[in-house]
Amino acid sequence: MGPITTELATHLDMAFSRAILVSLSVAIIVAALTALAVGSFVSRRAVRPLRELSEAAGAVASGDYAVRVARSGYGAELDALADAFEQMARSISRTERSRAEVLRDLSHELRTPLSTVRGYHEAIADGVLPADRATFERIDAEISRIERLVDDVGRVSSAEERGLDLHVREIAVGDLLRVAARAEALAFDAKGVRLTLRPGSDSRPVLVDPDRMQEVLANLLRNALRHTPSGGHVELSARSVGEAIEITVRDSGDGIAAEHLPRVFERFYRVDDGRARGEGGSGIGLAIARALTEAHGGHIRAHSIGPGTGASFVVTLPVGRLDRSGR
Template sequence: MRAVKWRIGFGARLLFAQALVILAGGITLLVVALGLAPGIFREHVENAVGPMTSEMAAHLDMAFSQAILLSLAVAIAVATLTALAVGWFVSRRAVRPLRGLAEAAGAVASGDYSVRVPRSGDGTELDSLADAFGQMASSLARTEKSRAEVLRDLSHELRTPLSTVRGYHEAIADGILPADRATFERIDAEISRIERLVDDVGRVSSAEERGLDLHFKDVAVGDLLRVAARAEALAFEAKGVRLTLGPDASTRSITVDTDRIQEVLANLLENALRHTPAGGLVEMSARSVAQGVAITVKDSGDGIAAEYLPRVFERFYRVDDGRSRGAGGTGIGLAIARALTEAHGGHIRAESAGAGKGTSFFVTLPARGPDRDCP
């Protein structure tokens, strides 16, 4: 038969600890008083009445010791009862918010992220704990909502190319389409699209979870911009969009993983090209700021309405049909750019005067990597 384990609550432990403190203080007071007080009392009596016989001295010592013992015993008993009463009240006040916090934590563990712990007013520490719990619950709620949206969007994104592949497969099986090179190229294009989508999701997840293996080195900002511009030059030329380099802060060097930052710039340039019509302009520039360097990619394209700006970096988010799958994007390029930028200790933001008025993306990177040693 298993032994029953007694579980003592925090309030009882607190009360017991207070009782031990009182008891220890009382015993200490009693020992010190009985050790010092009789001798001091006898000395004062002798100074007042003169020398005493040994019998009288012993009687005075006994009488004084008994008086001290009785007085201290009564005082300690009363003080203990009073302190225990006050301690019981205080422990109840201290335990109540902790009990509420434990219940709220249990609710969050069960999936209820709406629960909050009100401030008890029993101390700044407990109030700070309640505030921190509320922030944690809000963060978990946002994370859970984002997770659900990502799963839903990923399912939606995969359904279209998979349906297309199945359609081609059935058409070939039924003899509607010939099993020739052109048909298989179209199937291969849809499969490549699925692979690109899966790779993009993996990259952004690794970046957001700080799971990337970043290789930092010093590089001139101007070199980063020029390499990115050369890599996208043919695509811009084919669409008839002009790509220019503005001020590039060439004299400034930063410590980054050049491949990852090139990926950030490539995503921003591809996004700008996708939403800038032929004859439009995309300008890439950089300037020194207090934190390090701010890189700007500015286009004269579709623009973004103010209400959509806070969401442009979310996975799979598209503002409108102009930012659709048909335009060639997976809807995750900007999410990758944000994750890679933040992995470098920087931040990214978007600005637009509205629909049809172009968009500017600003990538701010620190001069040094985020607490990493450079080779």
């Protein structure tokens, strides 16, 4: 090109500066637009599932427990949040359904004895029945039934909410079984049902509140007696299974159909509604047994091959010992 003059050098510097300025401007604009596009895309992906969760939470708060949130697929964390919300919604739905059923069943259970009491009251007022001792004893029996039902509901609610004051201590399983069998012996003899006790050879103690566990066993034995005809047999036994003790109440009575087994521990649920009510069952004894067992860290299950084959109720309790401080 030959010698570069001062004027040419000036023009070259200006052209170079202009090219650098244009390149930087274009790069900045492209980078800004790209950042805005990427940011908008990412924010929409992140905000949309959160918005859906927020709308679903509002629906649940308004009482729509059927609303569900599908997994978004936008990340493990958002999917885990959607799964947790799904589980919460289902749990609330079950709780509300159970609450409605309990209120309906409780109303039904209270209506019968209250109607009976009102009937006696009107009969006495109209002079149809004499106001004598026998009549008032019948009324007192119905009032006692109402009181027993209310007490049962309170106990099972306290146990399910872990509101019981348990006085836990070591006790041999055999002692629990013998006390329970002795307490129910007269009722079994009166109906003509044989009660057999097999406490087992395991001497390991369990950590329980003896009074509460006696209530569990009493409910199971009374349930077995209620559904076992005269001449039948009920066995109360215990055995060691690993680090737990299984207490079994087995009867030769009515048995339970397969479709009823998952629900026998629900409050007010009866396999045979008419028969149980006629014999004085409140439909809540097994619910109390389950709640008290779970309050002790154990669990309870029912087993039956089918109607007419008898049933077994198994209470599983963890084996343990108190330390020197008594805990």
